[in-house]
Amino acid sequence: MESDPVIGIDLGTTNSEVAILQDGIPEVVLEDGDARLPSCVGVDESGTVIVGRQARNQWAIAPERTVLSIKRLMGSDERVSMGSEQYSPQEISAFILKALKARAERALGHEVEKAVITVPAYFTDAQRQATREAGEIAGLEVVRIINEPTAAALGYENEGLSTILVYDLGGGTFDVSVVSIEDGVVEVLASTGDNHLGGDDFDKIIAGRLNDHITNELGIEGAHEDRVLQARLRRAAETAKIKLSDQPYVMVEEDHIATVAGEARHLSCELSRSDFEDDLEELLARTMKAVTTALNDANVRPSQLDRILLVGGSTHIPYIARLLSERLGQEPHGEVDPDLCVALGAGVQAGIEMGQDMRAVLVDITPYTFGTSSVGELYGMPYAHEFIPIIRRNTKLPATRTEAFFAMSEVQEAIEIRVYQGEDRDALKNVKIGSFRIDGLNRTEEAYDQGLLFTYHLDLDGMLKVHAVERATGREIRGVIENAMGHATGEDLAASKARVHELWNGSETVGIPVPDAPDDGAIPQAVPAEIQDTLARAKRTLEHAPEEDRDEIQSLVEQLSAASTEGRNEDVATIRRNLDEVLFFLE
Secondary structure: OOOOOEEEEEOOOOEEEEEEEEOOEEEEOOEOOEOOEEOEEEEOOOOOEEEOHHHHHHHOOOHHHEEEOHHHHOOOOOOEEEOOEEEOHHHHHHHHHHHHHHHHHHHHOOOOOEEEEEEOOOOOHHHHHHHHHHHHHOOOEEEEEEEHHHHHHHOOOOOOEEEEEEEEEOOOOEEEEEEEEEOOEEEEEEEEEEOOOOHHHHHHHHHHHHHHHHHHOOOOOOHHHOHHHHHHHHHHHHHHHHHHOOOOEEEEEEEEEEEEOOEEEEEEEEEEHHHHHHHHHHHHHHHHHHHHHHHHHHOOOHHHOOEEEEEOHHHHOHHHHHHHHHHHOOOOEOOOOOOOHHHHHHHHHHHHHOOOOOOOEEEOEOOOOEEEEEEEEEOOEEEEEEEEEEEOOOOEOOEEEEEEEOOOOOOOOOEEEEEEEOOOOEHHHOEEEEEEEEOOOOOOHHHHHHOEEEEEEEOOOOOEEEEEEEOOOOEEEEOOOEOOOOOOOHHHHHHHHHHHHHOOOOOOEEOOOOOOOOOOOOHHHHOOHHHHHHHHHHHHHHOOOOHHHHHHHHHHHHHHHHHHHOOOHHHHHHHHHHHHHHHHHHO
8 A cells, every 4th residue: 555645844944845755866946947835924915825935025115014934933932023913933834834845746736745854953942843744834734843953864865884964054054964874774862053044144144244344345234224235235145145155245236225315325235255264263262162062972082973964055165164273173065965855854854755666774862851840949948940851962762751749748738740852950041941840749747758660652753742640649630841941732723723714715825815014115105007017917927037137127117116105206107117128028
């Protein structure tokens, strides 16, 4: 009997990819020649939900209707605005997952309902749970969650024994793992990282230089308060960052960024790779420190490494390879595409979940220590919140550990179990991921002497379950973790699933009626109807325009929107004529 199809998904901060199995071989799905789907969701001026490149193109002219980098908010209870509506991070991620699901179904020719999804190795329990919830909202059964560096190692074909360091620097997160591969068994020896370090931070550094230029050289005040201008600068910063990987200098030019005393101001600023590397020095030093920690945890010397693998789009920056080479004594390997190897590894794991012979077995670890707080000592002094580790970091998954705890007195009727993850001896300095209360304790001397057994079980996805047993009676006390940082209730999930399903029709561009955004001066309400028509034509053309024409179209769209909003009628006429000429040859 043929098993249900499973797809592998790399749900990234900046871009996402989906892999399928074709004749037992994982392949990343291409559409329009590109495997990457920008992890961007928005609503256009007509209220249509858009996902991917179209949403990314819209961001520079309508940031109030567009959401980027939602991955950084996973596991939080923060909600984001998109138009006049607010959404949870899980719901925004579900739109991206639905687009990837639809992309895979078009390639396979049939529906899929199961997926393996990758997450950063340093994702917390709450962030992993939120990722699983996003999959459920998108209509996917998440059969496995695996760490991104682990997936990258799975996607790396290798014979014999290898000890590999996987340096994974994406758009919003950083991980480093030491992995052993022997006869098809992929075993993670150690892993560490930073959930708030990535390409987004590098873009902000360049955007900061551009803002300084605007203020100091062009004499424009208040640029930081202009959301549309800041979105344009972030897009320009990202483009400049990419170009600086191949060029020592890049010129950033943005027309009509402001009008001062009736005169248009244009941005023209040269950036150098050397200045950019100076700006990155402190951030990248943090990644090198993590590399040292991972090697120490794995008890591996740099000379024992057979390979250094670069994963994630931000590793295209040459400075990173140079730092790793200087630190570890060998050049990183680039034969595996840093942008796609995680998705390929997810595809390998998808094949394993389908029961196919992929010649790989995954042995993963937890990058965090899980434990509870107890009355004890800290630095030689009595302390009420000493952290008691139960499952220590770098423990192989799945893992189950049990420890004995005791009530403070014989008359105590209840106890609260607080669940933390982290490495500090002070529990309050670690991340609290939940708690539950046990009432009705047996108040006999025997029960007091025997105490309670707390059991922590960490599953293959790195998600935690906790329960307790009163030894004197054998009574098992199951606790439900409450307020666990973004864990949704069944009712919340059902409501989100219905909401997203209603707004979706199975394509990457989805039409839904939503109320108009408040009239706060945003471009869509300010431009005349005939200009809106031209902008709409341009956005439609962007979907199929050749790569070399897209930047020109997007730049003209931004200029036309700004000129129209500011009432610069002569500029409007010129820019619109130029845009019409470009569109004429492409429509």
